[in-house]
Amino acid sequence: MIKFGTGGWRAVIGDDFTRENIQKLSKALVNKMKDEGVAEQGVAIGYDRRFLSKESAIWASEVFAAEDIPVKFILGSAPTPLIMFFVMRHELPYGMMITASHNPAVYNGIKVFTKGGRDADELQTQEIERYIHGIEEEVLKAACVSRGSEAGEPAVRIMEYEKGIGTGIIEEINPLNEYLDNIIGAVDMQAIRDRGLRIAIDPMYGVSNTSLRTILATARCDVQVIHEEHDTLFGGKLPAPSAFTLRSLQNYVVDRKCDIGIATDGDADRVGVIDDTGKFLHPNDILVMLYYYLVKYKGWKGAVVRNVATTHMLDKVAEGFGEKCYEVPVGFKYISAKMNETNAIIGGESSGGLTVRGHINGKDGIYASTLLVEMIAVTGKKLSQIAKDIEEEYGAIHMEERDYKFSQEKKDQIYDTLLIQKQLPEMDLEIDKISYLDGCKVYFKNGGWIIARFSGTEPLLRIFCEMGDPKDAVRMCESFEEFLDIKGNRN
Numbered sequence: 001m002i003k004f005g006t007g008g009w010r011a012v013i014g015d016d017f018t019r020e021n022i023q024k025l026s027k028a029l030v031n032k033m034k035d036e037g038v039a040e041q042g043v044a045i046g047y048d049r050r051f052l053s054k055e056s057a058i059w060a061s062e063v064f065a066a067e068d069i070p071v072k073f074i075l076g077s078a079p080t081p082l083i084m085f086f087v088m089r090h091e092l093p094y095g096m097m098i099t100a101s102h103n104p105a106v107y108n109g110i111k112v113f114t115k116g117g118r119d120a121d122e123l124q125t126q127e128i129e130r131y132i133h134g135i136e137e138e139v140l141k142a143a144c145v146s147r148g149s150e151a152g153e154p155a156v157r158i159m160e161y162e163k164g165i166g167t168g169i170i171e172e173i174n175p176l177n178e179y180l181d182n183i184i185g186a187v188d189m190q191a192i193r194d195r196g197l198r199i200a201i202d203p204m205y206g207v208s209n210t211s212l213r214t215i216l217a218t219a220r221c222d223v224q225v226i227h228e229e230h231d232t233l234f235g236g237k238l239p240a241p242s243a244f245t246l247r248s249l250q251n252y253v254v255d256r257k258c259d260i261g262i263a264t265d266g267d268a269d270r271v272g273v274i275d276d277t278g279k280f281l282h283p284n285d286i287l288v289m290l291y292y293y294l295v296k297y298k299g300w301k302g303a304v305v306r307n308v309a310t311t312h313m314l315d316k317v318a319e320g321f322g323e324k325c326y327e328v329p330v331g332f333k334y335i336s337a338k339m340n341e342t343n344a345i346i347g348g349e350s351s352g353g354l355t356v357r358g359h360i361n362g363k364d365g366i367y368a369s370t371l372l373v374e375m376i377a378v379t380g381k382k383l384s385q386i387a388k389d390i391e392e393e394y395g396a397i398h399m400e401e402r403d404y405k406f407s408q409e410k411k412d413q414i415y416d417t418l419l420i421q422k423q424l425p426e427m428d429l430e431i432d433k434i435s436y437l438d439g440c441k442v443y444f445k446n447g448g449w450i451i452a453r454f455s456g457t458e459p460l461l462r463i464f465c466e467m468g469d470p471k472d473a474v475r476m477c478e479s480f481e482e483f484l485d486i487k488g489n490r491n
């Protein structure tokens with residue numbers, strides 16, 4: 001079964017992530033493009049470094065080629081933001097990226113991008129799912145997929161990749177320079193050059209290495225890279241930057257006295273940062289810093305957008321600048337839509353993705369990292385000092401994040417309790433309001449909040465709580481744990 005979640009379709013390789021399902025999804029997009037009259041404009045297809053990613057990109061291309069839809073095949077593993085940039089810049093109606101982003105190594109998946117290089121929104125992905133359903137019915141009827149057979153016209157036809165290249169319907173391209181030049185043109189490269197920074201990069205065995213190395217070396221930084229080899233098992237760790245997964249980078253930054261350690265997730269749309277003291281900076285802190293920097297040091301004016309599970313420190317800082325902070329459900333499609341609507345300066349999520357006005361309509365770990373380096377150069381301050389400045393001005397705030405596994409039965413029970421019956425644990429803090437925009441979020445009168453929501457990318461329940469006092473955050477999480485009886489389920 002093909003079901004889209006928060007960030008595309010993700011499935012375990014060999015279970016649902018199969019050649020047949022990739023072909024079905026591609027054919028669904030073919031049918032959608034034909035119905036919308038945009039088929040002749042073509043599609044861009046890229047892939048990351050995961051197991052089967054390149055092969056899957058080829059399988060997908062073969063379906064478009066058979067239907068006479070031009071394919072721009074992005075040669076060489078590439079960052080997700082590069083594909084989004086390409087779709088936007090070349091005004092393509094659709095793009096596809098073979099990736100399961102930060103998921104474990106046994107997963108792969110497909111992200112679909114629409115006009116403007118945006119993540120396909122819920123309406124679009126529901127439509128794709130409907131088209132898939134139609135194809136499945138045809139497949140059942142035809143009882144054969146691909147290559148044709150005597151049983152009749154197959155539901156999904158293919159043109160072999162080499163033939164597609166020969167006819168020109170598939171064109172292999174490499175838009176890396178175009179993407180990099182766009183970033184280089186958007187940041188203050190001279191300021192970075194003048195500072196001679198030492199930077200450690202951890203691409204987490206993913207796709208950011210060439211891009212980051214090229215940009216930063218162009219700005220004459222001393223760039224050192226760890227975990228750059230191709231390892232489809234991601235060194236046995238999750239390719240998601242976190243305090244736990246970035247231990248080697250922390251040590252590296254401290255040992256080599258680097259100004260910053262930069263990590264990106266498997267497909268380089270998220271960023272993780274180690275500061276000059278070796279401290280892991282939470283994505284919340286990065287977002288706050290960049291918003292603060294763009295307004296205070298660069299004189300930009302405008303709002304900020306965050307999701308329901310991201311720090312309210314952004315609200316405080318925005319208020320301090322006389323600006324607004326907008327809240328949306330989890331999922332970058334909501335962030336970019338709201339940014340467009342409000343012309344916000346920056347939008348991001350506590351999961352580590354952000355973008356900035358004027359850049360692409362999706363998160364970009366490479367651009368975000370470059371901007372952080374620019375921030376160090378322009379302010380002339382160390383990351384730890386900028387964090388201190390912000391804390392002195394706006395105070396400290398603590399976020400407790402917990403993930404829980406569940407059986408299907410437990411999931412149904414939690415869903416019923418929290419989202420149908422709308423029951424809550426007894427809490428000793430005064431409640432301001434409750435929202436069901438995404439999961440269940442309780443806002444307290446003291447400015448703190450707690451949210452319990454099912455992840456849209458992993459089979460997990462996430463409980464996040466933010467409070468001025470860390471002890472309050474832990475206590476609130478524990479009260480939800482006890483109430484839902486999930487103490488033993490922590491991931």
Ligand SMILES: O=P(O)(O)OC[C@H]1O[C@H](O)[C@H](O)[C@@H](O)[C@@H]1O
Nearest residue numbers: 006007331332349351455456457
């Ligand atoms: O908490 P989840 O639903 O798993 O989502 C966590 C993150 O997953 C993906 O990376 C999405 O692209 C993000 O928009 C989202 O914030």
